[in-house]
Amino acid sequence: MVRVVATPSQEFALTNCAYCSRSDLDSYGSIVDVNNTIKFTLHEAIAQGCIALSAYQRRNVKVSVGDHVSLARFDLLSLSNLVLVNIELDILTKNRSGGDQIDAMTLSTELRKRFVGQVLTVGQKVPFEYVGINYSFNVVNLLGKGQLDNLTRGLLTQDTDFQLETAGNSGLKIINQRGGQLTNVFKGKDINFQKLGIGGLDDEFKDIFRRAFASRVFPPHIISKLGIPHVKGLLLFGPPGTGKTLIARQIGKMLNGREPKVVNGPEVLSKFVGETEKNVRDLFADAEKDQKAQGDQSDLHIIIFDEIDAICKVCRMEVQIEIGLPHEKGRIQILSIHSNKMKENSFLSADVSLEELASRTKNFSGAELEGLVKSATSFALNRQLKPADLSKQIDEENIKVTKSDFLSALDEVKPAFGAAINTLEMCRLNGMLNCGTRHAHVLKTVKTFVEQVKKSKRTPLLTCLLEGPSGSGKTALAASIGIDSGFPFIKIVSAENMIGLQESTKCAMITKVFEDAYKSPLSIIILDDIERLLEFVSIGPRFSNVILQTILVLLKRIPPKGRKLLVIGTSSLEDEILESMTLLDAFNVHLNVPNLKPSDMKQVLEEIEVFDPADIDDAMPIKRLLMLIEMAAQGGDKGVSDHQEYEGNQEYEGHQEHEGKEKIKLDYFYECLHGINT
Known part of the structure; x- marks a missing residue:
């Protein structure tokens, strides 16, 4: 047994070594086991029968000055060489506010130089001096060579790497980290969006993960070497009801970060000067404070701006992801999510086919598909009620949502970006009559264009002008083509919806129809009676050049990748006039629809x-x-x-x-x- 004394000086206290006499050093060797707990490297410095331990060492062994401890020789051959040491760094110097940046690679080199050959034990706290400042590190985890599981203790060698963390209140920031493990940015090991109530957006989520979150999974030192900072802004845009807000909220739940701050765009606005700007700054204040204090070790902060277009016209966020209308596979997923409960509880009839419903709900958004399921359910529930006697007990076993209920719901719930079939039917009240071979040829030709747009990979845009005398059936022919095409998006642009509007408003309305068409995989736009759209009158002649230029630009604009568009125009103007306005050249094909012989x-x-x-x-x-x-x-x-x-x-x-x-x-x-x- 030997007596515990304090280390001779502060310099000795920062070495993590224990000190004894020459005779004791010869007896126990260079590594000693103190009270069967911590193993220290011994050095000669004090009188025989004593062992000098620093305050941190005494705390590790749980002894005080004057206590007696047992010493035993420790065999280094029983230890594994350490490959990785995970330590938590803290600052000891008083009256410092923190905020120091620690270069992980430089400090790791210093720690190896100072503590090589020493035995480290999990839970051990070690003080040291670095560039004039006293620090300490707590041993969190140890990984040995050839070991799959973490070790309790091991030998630090020249090949040992350090993984640095910081204490929560230390104010230290670690940079240039090396050899770290993957960060735990996501709460779960796998991500199942259907369990989160989101369907039909697999491709969009892949893009979101790749562009905004993949870099956050890797150790900070790798991203630092690449020289690419993390993405800090993500804009989700698309038609109403496609799930943009839902996606943002569910992403926040999946991440290991602070509780997301959700703010509706108009909520930050204020009538007082400077108050709006202050509201925005306050949203980012916690994140900035955390980043300043902890650097890469700070928590992930999430701010969700819903309806951000209400407070700014142009957003230049670095990542912009379009959340479009779901494709058929996505519609199956969404319908499955919203009908899963009724299926589990045997309320969904066996004759309901989600695949069939998905094929019949082109251009439905996620919200509209949810509305479809709710509408079908309302028909099923209403069958069980008798308005004359609402007190009658409900027969739960007979509640079934059937295929007939969904068909009724399809007549009730219409997609905002769907085909305007009712409007088109009004354009051909008498149907399509057999008007002879000349009309039949025009009809067949335009139907060929529909198939070309539908099947050809090289024709994303095709434009066709039907010109001929007034009343020759151009609009009815175009409407019939649209109805028979089966395209999910069909809209007719007519002057009758623009009476009394200014030029700029008309241009905006025409452009909006094209922008909506780009959101659908297959679209038809009918520009009916173009001369009326252009406000053309033969006296002069006079027309709106602003609207003309808008139409000319839109007729040449190629739709986004994966989207196809057929534009059919109708006009009763003579070819010379159309040519003078360059409209003939703007259309790929122009066909004459003649009077009846x-x-x-x-x-x-x-x-x-x-x-x-x-x-x-x-x-x-x-x-x-x-x-x-x-x-x-x-x-x-x-x-x-x-x-x-x-x-x-x-x-x-x-x-x-x-x-x-x-x-x-x-x-x-x-x-x-x-x-x-x-």
């Missing part, structure tokens, strides 16, 4: 079966022909009321398919034709 008119009359056509010499637009037929159907000079009496007459009804009706309608038709022509 007499033979074409006979085909139309035969198809709608109003009467047997006689010889008709005049050519006319299809629109005029249909108007004459409707006029004749009203009974000519007899008027509407007389005609209604005919329809109510049993004798007349019995001869609807015979000469009486045909003769009357034929006579009325020629009366109308003669009256209009005169």
Whole structure:
């Protein structure tokens, strides 16, 4: 047993060595085990029968000055050489505010030089002096050569690496870290977005992870050597309801950082001068303070700006990710997320196919798909209710959300970026009639363009101009092409929606339709009656050059990668005028939609079966022909009321398919034709 004394000087206290007499050193060797706990390197410095330990060493061994401890020779062969030592660094010098930067590689070299050959034990605290400042490090983990598990103790050699951390309140910042383990930026080892309630965004999440978070998984020294700082800003943009805010919130939950600060853009605005700027600075204050104090060891702070476009027009954030409308596989995932509970509890009927629903919900956003499921559920629940008696007990076993419920929901929930089928149907109230070979050729040609845009990898944009006399059926033909195409996005741009608007507003509306089209994989835009869009009048002539230039630019703009667009324009202007405005050159193809020849008119009359056509010499637009037929159907000079009496007459009804009706309608038709022509 030997008695514990204090180290002879402060210089000895910072070496992590124990000191004894020459005779004791000869007896115990260079490494001694004190009380079967900490192993110290011995040096000759004091009288026999004593061992000099610093305050930190006494604390490690849990003894005081004057206590007696047992010493035993320690065999170095029983130790593993250390490959990596994980230490927590702290500062001992008083009256320092911290904020010192510690170069990890330089300090590691110094620590190896000073403590090589010493035995380190987990939990041991070691003081040392570095560039005039007293520090200490606490041994956190030890990894030995060839060892898979962490060690309790080991021998520090010239090949040992250090992994530095800092105490929470030390104020030290570690730079140029080397040989570290991967950081633990994510809470889990794997990331399952469907469990978080997010579906259909696999590709977008891959981009977000790669661009914003992959660098944070690697040790700081690697990123420092690359010379590339971490991404600090991420902008998610896209149509409403695609899950941008949900993604931001769920990313915050996945990360090992502070609780995210979520602020709605307009919330930071203030009517007082300078208050808005202060509100923004306050959001970043905690992160700046943490970074200043701890550097790379600081926690990850997350600030979510929702609706950031409400407070700034242009955002130059370094990473911008478009959160677009989900594709078919993504729609299956989203529908599965929102119907999973009802499926687990046997409320979802077996006839419901999520794959079929996904194929029928093109251009639905995530929010709209959720609304579709809610709508279908409302139909199923409503079947169990009787408004006359709401107190009746519900039969839970009979609640089933069926395929029929989803079909009803599809009629109720429409995508904001979907095809404007109802508007297109209004453009062809009489359907598509057989108007002869010339019209059939135009129709077939434009259908070929639809297939080209749909299938060709080299045609992201195709533009076609249908020009011809007013009333020749250009708009109806374009609408039929759109309806029959099956494209998820079809919009018609018409002057009737822009009455009284200024040029700039009209340009913005036209541009918005194109921007919306770029969000869909396959789109058709119909620029109907272009001369009306241009505010063209023949006196002068006069037109809006601002709108013309907008249309010309948009007709040449290639859609983003993976998006395809067919633009169909209609115009009644003469070719010379269109050419003078460079509109003919702006369209890839221009096709003439002519008036009906007499033979074409006979085909139309035969198809709608109003009467047997006689010889008709005049050519006319299809629109005029249909108007004459409707006029004749009203009974000519007899008027509407007389005609209604005919329809109510049993004798007349019995001869609807015979000469009486045909003769009357034929006579009325020629009366109308003669009256209009005169």
